[in-house]
Amino acid sequence: MPRGVFCLLPAGKKCADAVLANPSVDGVGIRQDWKDLEPAEGVYNWDFLDSEVARATAAGKMVLLRINTQFAKPEWVTNAVAQAGGAFFTFDKDGVPTTIPVFWDPTFLAKKKAMIAALGAHFTNNPAIKIVWTSFANANSEDWSVPHTDTDIAAWQAVGYTSEKLLDAGRQVIEASMNAFPNQYVTLAVAGNGKLDPDVNYVARNAVLAARAAWPGRLIVQKNSLGTFNPPAPGTGTVYQLLWDSRPDIGGQMLDACFNDTTYRNNAGVADDFAAILHESVNLGASYGMNYIEIYQLDVLNLPLEITYAHNVLLGLEPPTSTPPPLAAPPTAPTGLRVQEP
Structure with missing residues (x-):
């Protein structure tokens, strides 16, 4: 099982040389949009992935490979679904009406x-390449993302949603990933x-159970929303309980970068020291038993002491500690956010 810190790169962007030279970085999360990988059906441009995988390999880093699919699919995929009479689902994405093929559409699945x-x-x-992603319930990103407000539920039902249809889509995509890799x-x-x-x-749990029964020892379960606000392990009664129940083969990804984020997303909007937020998040991930954590490149470059700490904790070289090294000067809290009490 791969362990340690994986530097999460922006899609289609090169890894910084300083990251590849950092001995506390164990792996690199390389991402590319499907539309850039396969601009025309069956026509692949391997230049970016080949180059970045080669650079990571030369630096002795493991690779986690991820393609952004639903929200970054080529236009020809959408056109093919429409031409085949496929069903589409519309939802509100941050105030913008967004339409996607339903997850179980046969044309979409065939292309993917x-x-x-x-x-x-x-x-x-x-x-x-040690790890590859899989996704089948991802309206917004490669994270699990199934819109489920009351309005969304009615819209799903109108296009024929059932739990079994989503589970079958998951079975097909996971099977394709296992067979391909x-x-x-x-x-x-x-x-x-x-x-x-x-x-x-229900769907996530049963998808995991089915995949692990079919391919023992090969499926990692991870959460892509690691932050200080996550419930303490074991997360009983929350969506994090599934992560706990899926041990030992589990991993994680930070919700966002900590450094210079004046909205403090990883700390539920509460202003705090950037290093302290990452430190506490790593501790939470370790408490669940995450083997690796994907940390955004911005933090890998700007919070090096915390990257070394995360590397050591995840590899079992040192125990988690509650107090990170302080920055020279704490950040100023932005207007309108509650400052954390001392």
Whole structure:
């Protein structure tokens, strides 16, 4: 099982040389948009991925490979779904009406599985690539994202949603990923669907159980929203309980970068020292038993002491501590946010 700090790169962007030179960085999370990888059906541009995987390999770093699919799919995929008479779902994305093919649409799934197969044929024999992503319930990103407000639930029902349809889509995509990458771990980010299913974790839990029964020892379960606000382990009665129940093969990804974020997303909007927020988040991840944590490149470059700390904790080289090294000067709290009490 891969362990340690994975530097999460922006999609389509090169890894900084300083990251590759940092011995506390154990791996690199390389991302690319599907539309850039496969601009025309069956036509692949491998230049970016080949270059970045080679750079990571030369630096002795492990690679976690991820393609942004639903929100970054090529236009030809959407057109193919429409031409085949496929169903679409519309939801509110941060105030913007957004329309996507339904997760179980057969045309969409066929195109996605073909891309995964091509990706695997190109990369599965590369020993530096240790983990590849999989996703099937992802309206907004490669994180688990199934809109589930009351309005969304009514809209899903109008286009024929059932838990079984989503589970079948998951089975197909996970199977495609496992078959395309027989030499890698496959990681699935999980979350809840609110009241859309029999219980909040119903689809994610059953997808994990089915995949682990079919491919023992190969599926990693991870949460892509690590922050100080996560419930304490074991997260009983929350969506984090599924992560706890999925041990030992689990990982995590920070919700966002900490450094210079004056909205303090990783700290639920509460102003605090950037290093302290990352420190506490790492401790929470470790308390759940995460083997690795994907940390945004901005933090890897600007919070080096915390990256060394995370590396040491995740590899079992030192125990978690409650107090991080202080910055020379604490950040000024932005207007309108509650400052954390001392």
